[in-house]
Amino acid sequence: MFRFDWKMTLFVLLLLPVLIRLGYWQLEREAEKRDLQQLYEERQSSAPLPISGVDWSDKDIGWSRIQAEGYYETEYNFLLDNRIQSGQVGYEVLTPFRTDYGVLLINRGWIAAGPRREILPSIETPEDKAVIEATIYIPDGELMMFGEETLSGEQWPKRIQQVHLARMSEALGEKLIPARLRLSAGSAGELSIDWQTVNMQPEVHRGYAIQWFLMAAALVVLFVFFSFRRKEKPNE
CATH class of the missing domain: 1.20.58 (Methane Monooxygenase Hydroxylase; Chain G, domain 1)
Structure with a gap:
């Protein structure tokens, strides 16, 4: 009942x-x-798009491949913290890449962390002019950070917890092209690359x-x- x-x-x-x-x-x-x-x-x-033909204001260019000629700003690197590859903790290295059409922020891949937290890894960066290919990356959800991250000071490389183009532009002293790019395998400056779409x-x-x-x-x-x-x- x-x-x-x-x-x-x-x-x-x-x-x-x-x-x-x-x-x-x-x-x-x-x-x-x-x-x-x-x-x-x-x-x-x-086929990759030449950087001269990319409309960065277009909202539908995510995951497109681009090709650009220029050179890395070897003295400036951002280390995106807490990146794990093959069970090992490290960083993703983001380096400005100067072209005739603006400065790109290129994620060059993963590098292992130092033996201690205060010891930052040594980063090899090509100095010569190069042609690179990269993919316009659209983040698939990221951890929320509490409080604003400060990038002040003269010391480089700078350790960061998330990619914030405005604050990174301010730290560099010049405006970055408003896009996140992942370096393609085989391009100059490549580190350890194991990109995941999602x-x-x-x-x-x-x-x-x-x-x-x-x-x-x-x-x-x-x-x-x-x-x-x-x-x-x-x-x-």
């Missing part, structure tokens, strides 16, 4: 839609990641969606079980 418990009913009515919505949200994220990977593969298979594979989102839907189903089953459970007699 069904026993109505308004507290339990209210709890289920409030929680069930949340669980279902979280499941569908994970499925939406899975679809977004698959679309992003497809776009990346399409644009990586196309920080979480689409299949992982599907797994999370299944978990949320299973929790919703379990909630319904428990609600039905306790609503129809036989009422115990006092002597029981």
Whole structure:
């Protein structure tokens, strides 16, 4: 016999839609990641765009390949902290690359951290003029940082926790082209490169969606079980 418990009913009515919505949200994220990977593969298979023909104000140039001629500003490097490759902690090295069309900020790849925190790694940077290829990178969600990071002082390289182009431009004393670029393999200045298009594979989102839907189903089953459970007699 069904026993109505308004507290339990209210709890289920409030929680069930949340669980279902979280499941569908994970499925939406899975679809977004698959679309992003497809776009990346399409644009990586196309010929690189010359920097002279790139419209940096275009919102739809993400993951395009570009080609630029210029030289690295060898005395200026930013070290993006807490980057892990093959289980080892290190940095990603971002170096300004000067061209006739502006200064690009190039992520050259990973480098291992020093033996102690206060010892920064030695960075080899080509000094000669070079032609490089890079991909316009669109971040797929990054950790939120609390408080503003200061890049003051004369010391280089500078350790950073996140890429903030405005503050990095200020530290350099000149404006950077408003885009983040990842160096392509084989280009001058390449370090250890193992680029990932997304920080979480689409299949992982599907797994999370299944978990949320299973929790919703379990909630319904428990609600039905306790609503129809036989009422115990006092002597029981």
